[in-house]
Amino acid sequence: MHFTVIVFASALSVITFALDNGLMRTPPMGWLAWERFRCDIDCEHDPKNCISESLFIDMADRLAEDGWRELGYVYVNIDDCWSSKERDQQGRLQADPKRFPGGIHKLARYMHDRGLKLGIYGDMGTLTCGGYPGTPLDKIEIDAQTFAEWEVDMFKYDGCWSNATEQEQGYPLMSKALNATGRPIGYSCSWPAYQGGLPPKVNYSQLGEICNLWRNYGDIDDSWDSILNIIDWFFENQEVLIPAAGPGRWNDPDMVFVVMTCPTATLQP
Template identity: 50%
Template structure:
């Protein structure tokens, strides 16, 4: 019997033949918030040349400490997510168990999970459904149930699953059984487009995809408490976007009910970046318990109006978040109360 029920969420990234959907497991009732290492730190494993930025135990404890010290945890950021390149190159020769890199994670992943839990945080981990991860480390193929049990024993709170080196043309009976019986009931969010890069062109590309698909309600119908579309990480605090572009991305992700996973180096965040990321009004829109995702209500000549239904205000009436997007500019994210005579498409 797998212990996957102890894990909080599973993220399916790539377009695999496997079909899994978020079920009502009582988890992720609002979009998860936290920090993810991939876009900023990638697969840097040389801790001699890059001790401050390599994928290591120290990197994740540092980020956890900053989440608490600088007020991120207080506004809802609670996940510290390890991405690719954390494991050893090979498995245990006798047991086949997956192992963390002993030099970069000297205390092991269970110790790191305990470190997070003792501070009121949660630890996320990365795996791959194929034979190898995208970075060339051991994948889940042939070890599905063993690895899931290992992750649960370590105390992992969420699991991100990638799709590199997966042969979708072959019928893997073991994979199907585990996916249907063990993984699907724990699937709470999914990526549905390419990886984000630290540029406005990348943000705009993702936004355009979402605009096309929210207009047909494909993505809107898929989102709600316990099941979220994920447009990828928040770039605020990185180097590729201007100040206004960073504000724009954060507002867009908020109204889209997207998971809010930061990826910048929190140890070196300027005050203005913290102000964007800790904006309580914008976060409140993202975390609204009704769980409705925004859609494009009107679009013409590069201008879009996004609207999102929010939890009704008993005293005032229906409440909606409204965002005006003009090419690469966002003119504010506001919550408005509609009177009965008003109409939203």
């Protein structure tokens, strides 16, 4: 089994003002499905690796039972390809009924019972990067409310199939909508990654006012070359990135890896 443990945020930080939801005063840590499992939905032929309720329950058990939770790895984050291809009759997102038979709310309760938090994924376009229903501007409020009712703890908002104008409107609107639900939901914005990651296109002062963390750069792949490219980019641009980060507002280099070997698994954060 491959078990990917991640640190979502860069340690590059200074004391600055942050999104006023009281969350993520330190860099959030946990596990995210995308790097290892991508959009594998073939549960019939690949049941242990497909994006499903069983996968996230298994990873939650590993964090809770193998000592990772005590080290601060508390987020279990669903990425793309979790939903049904269609919204329900009320226009709400819904989990794929075969792969998530208990639904997202039940999965969130499973996490909370073990002292963990559940994250979920959405996209500003009409479709997600993987081709599932997105959360465009007219769906922001209903989706934020749905996530709150499901007791989700973190939301990653991607930007595939959206343009710069939609992103400029949508990322602040989602921040407002999440806060309006009354549930504390950490907010991860992919906005800067779609703008090249650097000023003047990226306004890091604004990001710190609306987001808890943000993707600065491209996706990580399951290779050391990918990791080194990300490290090099952050190193070369650290003078811009360091002042942007602080309690409640973090640079997100996608994933930071730690490799360990034990008799039953390879742990790769």
